[in-house]
């Protein structure tokens with residue numbers, strides 16, 4: 038729980054930012070009727086040429102390496118744990134004071150629009166991978182159920198500031214991951230999968246933009262509180278949302294998935310450093326003025342933090358052994 042007096046202040050700040058959230062929704066978010074849907078990218082069962090379309094899909098994905106496929110499946114499983122993300126966001130202090138999922142409040146509306154868009158990512162990847170014939174669907178489905186069963190622990194407490202720092206970071210991380218997967222798919226001859234990944238990445242980019250914008254408003258209104266929350270999240274480190282997928286089982290799938298994404302360059306420790314670098318620059322942390330002692334300490338720490346992570350990334354050994362999971366043998 039947050040300290041009582043800080044909580045009061047944060048609730049006021051979150052409330053004061055609502056008009057900006059509303060504006061972002063009006064300006065940038067599409068209605069379901071005009072946005073793309075998974076079926077736009079998939080063979081149509083009602084089409085007499087459906088079998089040929091599936092054969093073409095399977096030919097397209099045939100040369101995508103197993104490691105890229107495992108990484109993509111891990112990304113899909115992460116997307117499919119969507120109920121946890123909407124729950125997480127609505128539990129942040131100040132977001133859903135009405136305790137009502139259909140609330141008209143801009144924050145709650147944002148949480149719905151964000152996750153409604155995200156829902157299509159898991160849908161599309163799941164169906165595409167199913168049709169590929171290369172995936173052990175039952176094993177994947179167990180991982181999805183297990184991940185939702187276990188939930189997420191993003192270490193933000195119920196602090197809306199930390200929650201928004203987390204989502205700014207994570208949406209950018211997811212964008213990078215989908216962009217890189219798309220490039221690898223394209224290189225291996227699957228142009229449809231390449232297009233799917235870049236389309237999804239485009240939405241992650243929009244969500245990243247939203248969260249970074251919301252956080253910049255927090256930093257404007259409450260610079261000391263905002264920078265302290267950024268510092269707190271960086272010290273705790275950003276945990277990937279799928280990290281609990283094995284808890285309660287004897288599997289080691291998460292480690293295999295994370296090792297493979299690092300090895301094939303889909304999401305690496307270098308990316309982790311680059312995201313910190315980007316956020317520090319984007320929020321103008323170096324040039325923030327009028328900070329109290331705690332805020333200045335946070336500023337000093339954050340200003341050089343990406344350098345530390347870049348050095349760590351350089352020293353990191355390439356993982357040699359990788360274990361292929363979730364695939365048909």
Ligand SMILES: [Fe+2]
Pocket residue numbers: 116155158211237241
């Ligand atoms: Fe997504």
Ligand SMILES: [Fe+2]
Pocket residue numbers: 155208211241244
């Ligand atoms: Fe996302």
